[in-house]
Amino acid sequence: MDFYDYHYRVIYADTDRMGVTYYGHYFRFFEAARNEYFRELGLPYAECEKKGIFLPVGEAHAKYIAPSTYDDELIVRTSVSHLGASSIKFQYQVIKKETGKVITTGDTLHVFVDKTLRPCRIPDEIKAKVNVHALLRSKS
Amino acid sequence: MDFYDYHYRVIYADTDRMGVTYYGHYFRFFEAARNEYFRELGLPYAECEKKGIFLPVGEAHAKYIAPSTYDDELIVRTSVSHLGASSIKFQYQVIKKETGKVITTGDTLHVFVDKTLRPCRIPDEIKAKVNVHALLRSKS
Amino acid sequence: MDFYDYHYRVIYADTDRMGVTYYGHYFRFFEAARNEYFRELGLPYAECEKKGIFLPVGEAHAKYIAPSTYDDELIVRTSVSHLGASSIKFQYQVIKKETGKVITTGDTLHVFVDKTLRPCRIPDEIKAKVNVHALLRSKS
Amino acid sequence: MDFYDYHYRVIYADTDRMGVTYYGHYFRFFEAARNEYFRELGLPYAECEKKGIFLPVGEAHAKYIAPSTYDDELIVRTSVSHLGASSIKFQYQVIKKETGKVITTGDTLHVFVDKTLRPCRIPDEIKAKVNVHALLRSKS
Numbered sequence: 001m002d003f004y005d006y007h008y009r010v011i012y013a014d015t016d017r018m019g020v021t022y023y024g025h026y027f028r029f030f031e032a033a034r035n036e037y038f039r040e041l042g043l044p045y046a047e048c049e050k051k052g053i054f055l056p057v058g059e060a061h062a063k064y065i066a067p068s069t070y071d072d073e074l075i076v077r078t079s080v081s082h083l084g085a086s087s088i089k090f091q092y093q094v095i096k097k098e099t100g101k102v103i104t105t106g107d108t109l110h111v112f113v114d115k116t117l118r119p120c121r122i123p124d125e126i127k128a129k130v131n132v133h134a135l136l137r138s139k140s
Numbered sequence: 141m142d143f144y145d146y147h148y149r150v151i152y153a154d155t156d157r158m159g160v161t162y163y164g165h166y167f168r169f170f171e172a173a174r175n176e177y178f179r180e181l182g183l184p185y186a187e188c189e190k191k192g193i194f195l196p197v198g199e200a201h202a203k204y205i206a207p208s209t210y211d212d213e214l215i216v217r218t219s220v221s222h223l224g225a226s227s228i229k230f231q232y233q234v235i236k237k238e239t240g241k242v243i244t245t246g247d248t249l250h251v252f253v254d255k256t257l258r259p260c261r262i263p264d265e266i267k268a269k270v271n272v273h274a275l276l277r278s279k280s
Numbered sequence: 281m282d283f284y285d286y287h288y289r290v291i292y293a294d295t296d297r298m299g300v301t302y303y304g305h306y307f308r309f310f311e312a313a314r315n316e317y318f319r320e321l322g323l324p325y326a327e328c329e330k331k332g333i334f335l336p337v338g339e340a341h342a343k344y345i346a347p348s349t350y351d352d353e354l355i356v357r358t359s360v361s362h363l364g365a366s367s368i369k370f371q372y373q374v375i376k377k378e379t380g381k382v383i384t385t386g387d388t389l390h391v392f393v394d395k396t397l398r399p400c401r402i403p404d405e406i407k408a409k410v411n412v413h414a415l416l417r418s419k420s
Numbered sequence: 421m422d423f424y425d426y427h428y429r430v431i432y433a434d435t436d437r438m439g440v441t442y443y444g445h446y447f448r449f450f451e452a453a454r455n456e457y458f459r460e461l462g463l464p465y466a467e468c469e470k471k472g473i474f475l476p477v478g479e480a481h482a483k484y485i486a487p488s489t490y491d492d493e494l495i496v497r498t499s500v501s502h503l504g505a506s507s508i509k510f511q512y513q514v515i516k517k518e519t520g521k522v523i524t525t526g527d528t529l530h531v532f533v534d535k536t537l538r539p540c541r542i543p544d545e546i547k548a549k550v551n552v553h554a555l556l557r558s559k560s
Contacts, residue, residue: 018474018476020476023447023476023477023480023528024444024445024447024448024451024480025444027443027444027447028444031444054438056438056440056443056484056487057443057484058483058484059481059482059483059484060443060444060481060482060484061479061480061481061482062479062480062481063478063479064476064477064478064479064480067476108443
């Protein structure tokens with residue numbers, strides 16, 4: 001699987017008084033999308049946690065190209081762009097379904113940690129299943 | 141102390157595309173207000189938790205009389221309107237500072253529970269310090 | 281249609297450090313559910329707005345019976361329990377899919393208003409299509 | 421003014437079930453901090469909007485160094501690190517008050533636009549008052 005397409009419809013709670021989705025809420029969408037990416041791989045993140053492996057966010061970034069608003073259908077295309085010894089990087093493209101245009105891009109960097117929050121090696125199960133694929137070029 | 145006045149300034153994140161504070165966000169304001177009510181009493185809720193006492197919400201209610209919007213200064217007047225054997229009820233009046241008008245009222249009912257989430261008797265320390273005072277009449 | 285079942289999966293953003301869905305976020309779920317109720321009727325709320333009809337929330341209420349947590353699948357069963365001359369009341373039952381148990385109930389009261397925020401009569405189109413059906417008894 | 425220190429106390433709503441502040445909520449804190457930065461300059465953002473000037477976010481970034489949790493007092497140190505012809509960049513350092521340690525850094529890039537969302541030149545009033553000052557080095 002090169003990427004996973006998570007579908008989301010914008011609600012009033014996501015918008016702000018400029019009439020568009022609040023910039024901070026895209027990070028919610030990113031989270032929901034990577035949850036479903038893992039589930040699609042057969043590795044629900046809830047299962048990881050039961051095994052004592054956690055994936056806190058180390059870095060997060062978004063670039064806002066065009067706005068979305070109430071009732072827009074969004075596709076959050078999600079891939080793993082990098083797998084390190086104990087880290088994983090996701091990339092996201094938020095696509096407005098109606099137009100097919102990419103309206104936001106982003107990425108998040110995560111570190112695998114154990115219950116004591118100490119970094120640990122990436123589980124073999126994840127290494128075996130994840131297919132590294134870049135959606136975005138360069139630093140973003 | 142009959143009530144505590146918590147001050148809050150509305151940010152973009154609180155508003156929705158109707159240009160007003162999203163109805164669900166008032167429950168955030170209520171939470172922040174009751175945190176500060178406890179702190180003012182000398183009983184920070186974080187201290188309660190260290191002692192193994194938690195206060196999950198059993199019921200929540202809000203009545204929206206007039207809207208607030210970006211940059212409005214709000215006063216969330218907060219009182220304890222009822223103390224039961226193992227429960228506590230808070231009432232809230234959200235006042236627009238500029239006009240002095242009450243724009244939203246609400247209440248939340250909480251149950252004292254221990255670490256195993258079983259209801260427990262209200263701690264004596266709280267019983268001794270809390271002054272029951274109703275801001276609102278009747279069912280709200 | 282007596283009610284509509286909106287499906288939602290809890291994400292990390294919805295939870296708080298007690299490990300459960302934050303009480304205020306259920307009002308987001310209620311909003312998403314009534315959006316989909318209207319869409320299912322063939323009356324998307326976005327269409328209402330284009331016609332200059334808005335439905336601000338006048339009152340909101342939730343009763344928390346049992347918690348939900350990360351990755352839980354929730355069904356938000358949604359009905360219209362009352363139609364007034366210019367108001368509409370929704371009722372909600374949040375059901376944990378895995379157990380079939382109702383974990384939260386709630387209701388929201390809305391007023392039909394025009395662009396100037398003045399109450400207006402309920403549109404005939406809505407009156408004709410909505411089937412009044414109570415999910416919950418009594419005051420809630 | 422080189423920077424402005426915005427004070428914020430973490431509430432339950434900000435935390436997630438890992439027990440720490442949810443990564444996406446830091447962007448709320450950043451927004452509140454830059455609102456207060458402008459107010460301190462004597463240029464409340466609400467006033468800018470009344471003049472038909474808006475500042476949508478073009479890019480946002482955060483780096484999470486250490487967690488914060490419920491009831492932590494945070495200082496969000498905020499500066500303007502760059503002023504372009506029609507853009508402005510803010511930098512943020514989130515400091516845990518108790519320890520004085522920087523727990524999160526971030527930046528946001530904004531474009532000045534008019535009512536039609538077309539980029540416009542940075543208002544002279546802002547240019548005259550803002551003192552460009554970098555909190556963070558390099559790309560962040």
